[in-house]
Amino acid sequence: MAVRALIEWFATAARILPWRATLDPYAVWVSEIMLQQTQVKTVIPYWERWMQLFPTPAALAAAEESVVLKAWEGLGYYSRARNLQKAARQITERPSGTFPTSRDELLELPGIGPYTAGAIASIAFNQPAPILDGNVIRVLTRVHALRGNPVERELNKRLWSLAQEWVQHAAERTRFPRPPFALSGSCSALNQSLMELGATLCTPRSPGCPDCPIRSQCAAHRSGNPEAFPETAPRPVVTKLRRVVVLIEHRDSILVRQRPEGGINAGYWEFPELELELSESGADAIATAARWSGLELDQFSIRPGLVHSITRYRIQLEVLHARVTRKPAIRSSKEDPTLTWIPKHELAALHLTAAHRKLALRLEPN
DNA sequence: GTCCGGTGCG
DNA sequence: CGCACCGGAC
Numbered sequence: 149m150a151v152r153a154l155i156e157w158f159a160t161a162a163r164i165l166p167w168r169a170t171l172d173p174y175a176v177w178v179s180e181i182m183l184q185q186t187q188v189k190t191v192i193p194y195w196e197r198w199m200q201l202f203p204t205p206a207a208l209a210a211a212e213e214s215v216v217l218k219a220w221e222g223l224g225y226y227s228r229a230r231n232l233q234k235a236a237r238q239i240t241e242r243p244s245g246t247f248p249t250s251r252d253e254l255l256e257l258p259g260i261g262p263y264t265a266g267a268i269a270s271i272a273f274n275q276p277a278p279i280l281d282g283n284v285i286r287v288l289t290r291v292h293a294l295r296g297n298p299v300e301r302e303l304n305k306r307l308w309s310l311a312q313e314w315v316q317h318a319a320e321r322t323r324f325p326r327p328p329f330a331l332s333g334s335c336s337a338l339n340q341s342l343m344e345l346g347a348t349l350c351t352p353r354s355p356g357c358p359d360c361p362i363r364s365q366c367a368a369h370r371s372g373n374p375e376a377f378p379e380t381a382p383r384p385v386v387t388k389l390r391r392v393v394v395l396i397e398h399r400d401s402i403l404v405r406q407r408p409e410g411g412i413n414a415g416y417w418e419f420p421e422l423e424l425e426l427s428e429s430g431a432d433a434i435a436t437a438a439r440w441s442g443l444e445l446d447q448f449s450i451r452p453g454l455v456h457s458i459t460r461y462r463i464q465l466e467v468l469h470a471r472v473t474r475k476p477a478i479r480s481s482k483e484d485p486t487l488t489w490i491p492k493h494e495l496a497a498l499h500l501t502a503a504h505r506k507l508a509l510r511l512e513p514n
Numbered sequence: 515g516t517c518c519g520g521t522g523c524g
Numbered sequence: 525c526g527c528a529c530c531g532g533a534c
Binding site: 185186187189190222223224225226227228299300301353384411412413414456457458459460501502503 | 525
């Protein structure tokens, strides 16, 4: 085990990150949820704004959902934001009025699974709770040269048990050097050092083995091919889709709609989007938009499109623009009651999906 | 183009 | 256990 070397390395090599300046469990929790599936660099400005807007669980619990979703706009996986607020409401309703401190209590909150429960319990409260995320999986499979897919039950169980042994060892056998940031103790230091190593040196490609504090104890390093670990399952095939976005402006207003609950980008606003066949041409896109809107073909102009990827889809967006002097009566507004004209200056405050925010930024200001 | 990554739900 | 959920890095 390389626990001591890891902790000593962490005390000197840890990146200074805004959420490392505090041990407030709420601040740690928010950072951990944002960091799920999302890179540190992306998270930093979101975390700063979030902590200003909602400095406590009570502030988050009391906020309008639309304000919460606006603060999350562009981060993706929007159920994380909804669950964060749901959990904040549960926390403020606790009879004790205190933040849950145990892994088991944390696990009861929506959006908190085994990783996040361990992260909060160890980082904020220095409990010997294990954590296993992508970084830790990489470090542990490399140190022990563990073959197999870490998602499968057998290896996954082994990795959790190693993570538990390491943090237990940290709890019983180590102290931590005083680092230049907030640290609750050696369990926190060990867990954070595993993640930090995975994020900065023990990276998926081109790992920085020469600088690694535990390379002498690493079986994958000795093997000469650390990148062979962990083994990964093939990713699901990407489905290509093609859609047309219809930007219709009338005076200072523009047509938007809200995405339904329960699917991609649930509850977020967007400009109307229509499905196209992959084979359809630009002219077909205009015909589709005209049929949907009741406008004439020649009222539309083609604007630069964009490509974006969400989950297993790669979506080519064509963009059409029309400026009308009379609002068209759009038939589908009966089936889609969220279809709404809003003043363009209100787009800034609306929660839009990332792709449509890019389109909104291309509109001329009034 | 290809790769990366926690939680919830069926 | 398989799949859905996002956006950005390379």
